[in-house]
Amino acid sequence: xxxxxxxxxxxxxxxxxxxxxxxxxxxxxxxxxxxxxxxxxxxxxxxxxxxxxxxxxxxxxxxxxxxxxxxxxxxxxxxxxxxxxxxxxxxxxxxxxxxxxxxxxxxxxxxxxxxxxxxxxxxxxxxxxxxxxxxxxxxxxxxxxxxxxxxxxxxxxxxxxxxxxxxxxxxxxxxxxxxxxxxxxxxxxxxxxxxxxxxxxxxxxxxxxxxxxxxxxxxxxxxxxxxxxxxxxxxxxxxxxxxxxxxxxxxxxxxxxxxxxxxxxxxxxxxxxxxxxxxxxxxxxxxxxxxxxxxxxxxxxxxxxxxxxxxxxxxxxxxxxxxxxxxxxxxxxxxxxxxxxxxxxxxxxxxxxxxxxxxxxxxxxxxxxxxxxxxxxxxxxxxxxxxxxxxxxxxxxxxxxxxxxxxxxxxxxxxxxxxxxxxxxxxxxxxxxxxxxxxxxxxxxxxxxxxxxxxxxxxxxxxxxxxxxxxxxxxxxxxxxxxxxxxxxxxxxxxxxxxxxxxxxxxxxxxxxxxxxxxxxxxxxxxxxxxxxxxxxxxxxxxxxxxxxxxxxxxxxxxxxxxxxxxxxxxxxxxxxxxxxxxxxxxxxxxxxxxxxxxxxxxxxxxxxxxxxxxxxxxxxxxxxxxxxxxxxxxxxxxxxxxxxxxxxxxxxxxxxxxxxxxxxxxxxxxxxxxxxxxxxxxxxxxxxxxxxxxxxxxxxxxxxxxxx
Numbered sequence: 001x002x003x004x005x006x007x008x009x010x011x012x013x014x015x016x017x018x019x020x021x022x023x024x025x026x027x028x029x030x031x032x033x034x035x036x037x038x039x040x041x042x043x044x045x046x047x048x049x050x051x052x053x054x055x056x057x058x059x060x061x062x063x064x065x066x067x068x069x070x071x072x073x074x075x076x077x078x079x080x081x082x083x084x085x086x087x088x089x090x091x092x093x094x095x096x097x098x099x100x101x102x103x104x105x106x107x108x109x110x111x112x113x114x115x116x117x118x119x120x121x122x123x124x125x126x127x128x129x130x131x132x133x134x135x136x137x138x139x140x141x142x143x144x145x146x147x148x149x150x151x152x153x154x155x156x157x158x159x160x161x162x163x164x165x166x167x168x169x170x171x172x173x174x175x176x177x178x179x180x181x182x183x184x185x186x187x188x189x190x191x192x193x194x195x196x197x198x199x200x201x202x203x204x205x206x207x208x209x210x211x212x213x214x215x216x217x218x219x220x221x222x223x224x225x226x227x228x229x230x231x232x233x234x235x236x237x238x239x240x241x242x243x244x245x246x247x248x249x250x251x252x253x254x255x256x257x258x259x260x261x262x263x264x265x266x267x268x269x270x271x272x273x274x275x276x277x278x279x280x281x282x283x284x285x286x287x288x289x290x291x292x293x294x295x296x297x298x299x300x301x302x303x304x305x306x307x308x309x310x311x312x313x314x315x316x317x318x319x320x321x322x323x324x325x326x327x328x329x330x331x332x333x334x335x336x337x338x339x340x341x342x343x344x345x346x347x348x349x350x351x352x353x354x355x356x357x358x359x360x361x362x363x364x365x366x367x368x369x370x371x372x373x374x375x376x377x378x379x380x381x382x383x384x385x386x387x388x389x390x391x392x393x394x395x396x397x398x399x400x401x402x403x404x405x406x407x408x409x410x411x412x413x414x415x416x417x418x419x420x421x422x423x424x425x426x427x428x429x430x431x432x433x434x435x436x437x438x439x440x441x442x443x444x445x446x447x448x449x450x451x452x453x454x455x456x457x458x459x460x461x462x463x464x465x466x467x468x469x470x471x472x473x474x475x476x477x478x479x480x481x482x483x484x485x486x487x488x489x490x491x492x493x494x495x496x497x498x499x500x501x502x503x504x505x506x507x508x509x510x511x512x513x514x515x516x517x518x519x520x521x522x523x524x525x526x527x528x529x530x531x532x533x534x535x536x537x538x539x540x541x542x543x544x545x546x547x548x549x550x551x552x553x554x555x556x557x558x559x560x561x562x563x564x565x566x567x568x569x570x571x572x573x574x575x576x577x578x579x580x581x582x583x584x585x586x587x588x589x590x591x592x593x594x595x596x597x598x599x600x601x602x603x604x605x606x607x608x609x610x611x612x613x614x615x616x617x618x619x620x621x622x623x624x625x626x627x628x629x630x631x632x633x634x635x636x637x638x639x640x641x642x643x644x645x646x647x648x649x650x651x652x653x654x655x656x657x658x659x660x661x662x663x664x665x666x667x668x669x670x671x672x673x674x675x676x677x678x679x680x681x682x683x684x685x686x687x688x689x690x691x692x693x694x695x696x697x698x699x700x701x702x703x704x705x706x707x708x709x
Contacts, residue, residue: 039474040448040511042697045502046070046690049440050077051414051422052403053117057124060365060408061086064108064118064127065424067440075691079116081108081129081142084437086407086426097440105438108142109149115140117161117256122168128152130159139171141232153226153234156188160221161249161256165265170292171226171234172259172268176219179245179275184237187219207280211609212252213652213684223248223259223270225292238294246272250285257360260312261292263367268292269301269312269320281611283308283329287322301340307333311360315387316367318342321350323361329612330536332493334529337361337370339387350390355528365406373401375526378455378467378497382413384429395429400499412437416500418453418471418507421445449474451510455498458553461522461542464531468519468550469497470558474511483565483708485509486551486589487518490572492535492543492617495524503686503693504571512701513709515561517554521546536617539573540580540632547577548585565708569700571595571648572656572685576634579664582645583637591707593700595648596656596685599663600635602626607657638667644674646703648696650683676703 050068057063063084068077085103097105109115113133120127126143133140134151137158142149153159157175164171177187194217202215209216223241226234241248248270249258259270273285285308288298301320302309308325315321320340325333334357337350350370351358358372359380370385382396382404399417406412410428421441427434453471460466473482487504489496496504496518506516520527522542523535535543555563568589570578575597582592598604605614605622615621619628630636645668649661661677668675678699680692687696 038448039513040445040450040507042508042694042701044444044448044511045505045508045697046693047072048421048444050502051424051438051440054403054405054412054414054424055118055120055127056086056365056405056407056412057120058122059124063405063407063412063424063437064120066116066118070690072690075689077114077690078112079114080110081115081118081127082106083108083144084424086409086412086437097438097442103437115149119162119164121164122166128162128164128171130162139173139234150232152228152232155234155237156184161254163256163259163261165225165261165292166263167265169228170265171228172240172256172261172292173224173226173237174221174249175224175237176221178218179220179222206277207611208275208609210654212654214252214654220245220275221247221249221251221254223268225268225294227293240268240290240292240294240298241270241272241288242290242294242298244272244274244288244298246275246279248272257311260314263314263316263318266292269314270298271310271312271322280609281329281615283325283331283612285309287312287320308335309338310335313361313363313370314367315363315370319387321361321363321370321387323358324349330616331613332491332525332532333357334532335359337372337385337390350385350387351392353390354392355530357525357529357532360403362404363406364411365408371395371404371406371411373404375495375497375524377526378469378495378520379526380495380499382411382427393429396427396434398498417498418469418500419450421500449511450507451476451516453498453506453516456553456557458549460549461545464522466519466521466546466550467497467527468517468554469506470554470561471506471510471516472560473513473515475513476560478560480560481562481565482513482515482560483704484551484561484563484567485514485516485704486547486566486568487516488547488568488570488574488577489518489520489524490570490574492523492539492573493525493532495520495526497524497526504569508697509701509704512704514704515558517551517561519547519550521550537619537628538632539576539617540584543577544580544584547581548588551588565590567591567593567704567708569593569595569704570597572597575656578645579634580632580637582641582643583634584640586640586642589643591703592643592645593648593703594645594661594664596650596653597647597660597664598634598656599660599667601629601633603663604656604660605629607659609654635663635667638671641668641671641673644703644707646676646678646699648678648680648699650680650685650687652682652684655685 053066055064066079068079082105084105115131117130118127131140139152140149141152160174162173181187224237226237269289271285287301287309290298306328310323313321319342323335324338327333340347356374360373362371380400382401384393403414410426414422415425416422424437425434451471457467509516525532575594578592578594619625622629647665649658665677
């Protein structure tokens with residue numbers, strides 16, 4: 001289920017609710033003198049632009065980025081490329097997407113097809129990017145000195161990801177091929193032959209027959225390189241992942257962070273897990289090194305570590321850094337930064353003494369130091385890491401750093417919080433306030449009120465300090481009581497804290513008139529690995545105690561919360577918890593919303609796809625340790641269910657198969673418990689289509705309103 005600023009922001013914990021409201025207003029570009037005309041809604045959320053993937057130019061003075069906008073009529077999102085001068089002429093016109101005192105962004109592409117993944121040419125004169133404008137996803141090039149984008153690759157298969165070599169003479173590209181094929185034509189011909197068959201049956205001889213939302217067809221994502229000719233066009237591809245039969249990058253969420261060129265461009269290091277019979281229960285990703293021209297065979301650099309090795313990054317001196325877990329089979333283990341010397345090959349752990357897990361690894365602009373994000377007490381912070389001593393310096397400590405790109409001066413980040421959607425900022429660390437660069441949703445948020453929020457703590461299970469957040473409803477009035485949306489995060493080893501979410505966004509519930517409460521219960525990252533580990537084999541134990549004590553603490557601290565009108569909501573593990581609450585805390589809530597929740601632990605184990613997840617968290621396979629799987633099995637408590645429940649599931653959800661949702665609905669209906677089923681035949685574990693998202697929110701808010709208002 002799991003795994004993937006302004007100076008005022010540093011004052012959030014001390015400012016309290018009203019201070020947070022002021023920060024939110026300042027960050028969203030709202031005009032404080034203008035009257036609030038509308039509450040923030042799900043429709044607002046779906047229509048907002050999403051900034052991502054910042055890439056700073058080789059001279060450090062410009063940043064290219066991707067901006068996703070929603071086409072409601074086409075019922076999809078589409079991406080364009082934008083460019084911003086980091087030291088350019090100021091333009092405070094909010095309609096340009098610029099922040100006050102920052103340069104105005106310039107749109108680079110506007111095409112019906114999506115353009116994404118901007119990557120600079122080493123000479124800084126243009127950008128490579130991915131586009132489907134030719135009918136297939138291929139690499140294109142846009143010269144910044146003028147002219148239209150030109151295709152670089154013309155391959156018969158879609159390019160999934162790519163990277164530019166430091167010398168600019170070569171590209172690394174990933175494509176999905178049949179691993180036993182000697183060339184791309186073989187894959188194309190085999191797919192064509194399969195398409196002509198009248199039969200539809202698919203035969204498998206080992207597990208991992210489906211993954212996330214797709215049935216396997218025998219192809220794997222493999223890594224190739226293409227040389228660039230004098231005309232800038234790609235030549236014939238050469239497969240460099242060689243005999244490593246596994247997905248590069250990993251599926252379903254991997255990208256170009258899974259591979260890296262060496263500083264001189266002669267070698268590539270990539271991360272891969274072997275696609276053998278152990279793949280469904282293995283987290284053994286290794287790093288492989290191979291010549292960039294495809295000569296030789298890949299060499300395993302991390303064969304001695306049976307756990308996860310990921311995100312290779314080269315420093316300027318050729319040293320290789322990466323992230324490594326220590327425990328096989330545990331996807332939520334701590335990621336430690338490792339460093340391999342280019343001089344003698346010796347490996348040392350840089351952050352073994354630090355009880356935080358790095359989420360994304362990179363380097364500073366001069367490539368002499370490392371950068372990394374990590375969950376940290378309800379935030380996603382950005383740190384600089386000294387490769388000599390392993391010491392850390394926090395550059396950004398509040399809110400959520402979603403992405404970063406080093407610049408000549410400081411670091412460009414995509415930053416967000418509970419009160420502010422993602423935008424570009426630049427931080428130089430120290431006491432200097434990060435500089436805001438964009439306001440991509442200023443026009444969409446004009447006249448909207450984003451709610452104030454506050455972090456709080458309490459003594460949770462076993463007396464451990466546990467943290468949570470509370471958010472005021474839109475239009476909050478002193479002395480008035482408000483119903484509660486009590487949101488339980490999924491994962492379970494993820495944090496639902498000071499983040500902006502495109503799915504479970506607390507502002508939508510606050511806009512609907514609800515006080516929002518959510519708890520980072522035992523199992524959440526950012527509070528030490530022991531705290532994260534504590535949920536394994538205890539799904540319904542300490543986390544439930546934390547939720548119970550957390551709600552009591554919020555009611556005691558915030559008198560405007562009405563504990564008699566509370567509904568509980570959650571998805572994935574949070575959906576499991578809704579079923580667990582229904583049978584083990586049955587009289588607390590007026591209603592429940594359960595999205596993609598586990599109903600029966602036995603059938604969950606035998607029908608999910610990535611077995612390592614359920615095996616680790618339940619102490620092994622079901623058949624060897626059924627007592628732990630059954631200890632927290634919601635199906636065993638259905639006779640105590642009596643809380644009205646809205647059940648939601650997608651047919652393409654292979655992580656928690658939709659039969660779990662149907663079983664939940666059956667148990668409710670057969671016992672006469674008020675219930676409703678919302679089923680999406682075209683959605684997976686998440687609800688991704690804009691129109692479906694609007695419907696999802698309408699059903700959820702309607703269910704809450706019915707039972708609390």
